[in-house]
Amino acid sequence: MTQRTGVVVIGGGQAGLAAGYHLRRLGLDHVILDAAAAPGGAWQHTWESLRLFSPAQYSSLPGRLMPVQEGQVYPDAAHVVNYLAHYEKRYELPVQRGVWVSAVHRDGTFLRVETENGEWRARTVVSATGTWTRPFLPAVPGRRQFTGRQLHTVQYKSPTDFAGQRVIVVGGGNSGAQIAADLAHAGIHLTWVTQRPPRFLADEIDGRALFDVATARRRALAEGRADSGGVASLGDIVAVPPVRAARDAGLLRARPMFARLTEGGVEWADGTGAAADAVIWCTGFRPALAPFAGLRLRGARGRIATVGTRAVGEPRLHLLGYGDWTGPASATLIGVGRPARDAARAIAEQLRP
Known part of the structure; x- marks a missing residue:
């Protein structure tokens, strides 16, 4: 069965929900397809002691502040999962769970999104698949020899x-x-x-300062000033x-x-x-972009070249939440809101009759 919509968002974690919030505010027809069975994105799979880098009020998605976790300055992962679940429900975001997207193809004026549950034809696609499902392991000699x-x-x-x-x-x-x-x-x-x-980093620096540094770097680059190096320059x-x-x-x-x-x-x-x-x-991740292999857009380090969030080689595709190359601090809770807003506005322009 093939269904149609204006926008398909692939991924129902923090980036996908931020995109859904702004698409909903603009009245754009969309659906969010998420492979997970439950809300919370990658946060539901982290280690038990993980804490956010920032206090709750500085770790919020657009539209709703994260509540303070009792007894904690820096909320734990379970608190984040609960926040994302309530966020999704509060804004009645159209998330379909247990839907694994296998491929995205060009189909005339549409992009065809293939899943195990059927196909979607959309005029625009937002990729918010993150990196958690693509852990990176370096090619170190002897890795297969080790018996532990x-x-x-x-x-x-x-x-x-x-x-x-x-x-x-x-x-x-x-x-x-x-x-x-x-x-x-x-x-x-x-x-x-x-x-x-x-x-x-200096002990007094947490996610609040890091977001400010990333934002200042984005502003400097946009104004043609020297690159400060952003967060990487601090540690x-x-x-x-x-x-x-x-x-x-x-x-x-x-x-x-x-x-x-x-x-x-x-x-x-x-x-x-x-x-x-x-x-x-603990050697990092790569962007989870396998569904877009058929579009032949990937370049250096497995990334898809973008201007803002829009793919250079396929303007009907937007990428959100992968890091600074898709928006300053866009892989963070507080940072993904601005590029999600910008992507939704760009999509509204694209879909305008």
Whole structure:
């Protein structure tokens, strides 16, 4: 069965909901297709101790402030999931769950969206699929030789899964630092490995300041002024309270990246090694853009070139929530609102008779 609508939004996480909010305000006919069975996006799959970088009031989608979580300055993931579920219900967003989009094709003046539940023909498509389903694992020698357990950030849940084990955490970003701190506080035998020495942001900097920095960079570039470097110029790791505590207690002492994995651990270029029962790869993600492969739009690093949120090679496609290349801080709760608004306005212009 083929259905028609003005806009198909692919993905019902924070970016998809922000898009739905603005499309609804503009009175545009749309549907949000989400592969998950429940609301909450990637937040429903994170590790147990994860906290936001910012207080609730600075972590909100357009239209509704996130309520404060009792007893917490920085809300946990469960609080975010609950907020997203209520947000979706409050604005009566047309989310269809359990719908996996397999492909998007050009079909005359339409884009044809193929799913396991049938097809949609839309005049415009918004891709809000995020990155969580595409974890990146680097090609390190010996990875298949290692006999211990290997997992990515997406599979980590709790230190209790590693009781009595020797664990190596790879990655010098926020996920690597937070998971390393989580394990260290639990007394797990930890080796933290980073590509370069860890760069902690100043303790007073959280998501509020980071959003301001990203916004200032966007404004400077738009006005033709020098690039300040944005958030990346400040550091790589937000010193949220558990990370700060572990760092100050001397529990987060990073070693340089090892040269190879061995059967029972890792080995550095100088011949020294460390035994390990598990390696946790906190090595980032790639954009989940497989449904658009047939459009042949992807370029460097798997990205689709955009102007604002609009795909250069297919103006009926907008991308939202993947990072600065689709809008400053657009992969964050507070940051996705502005590019979602801009995308909805651009789509309204496109759909105007």
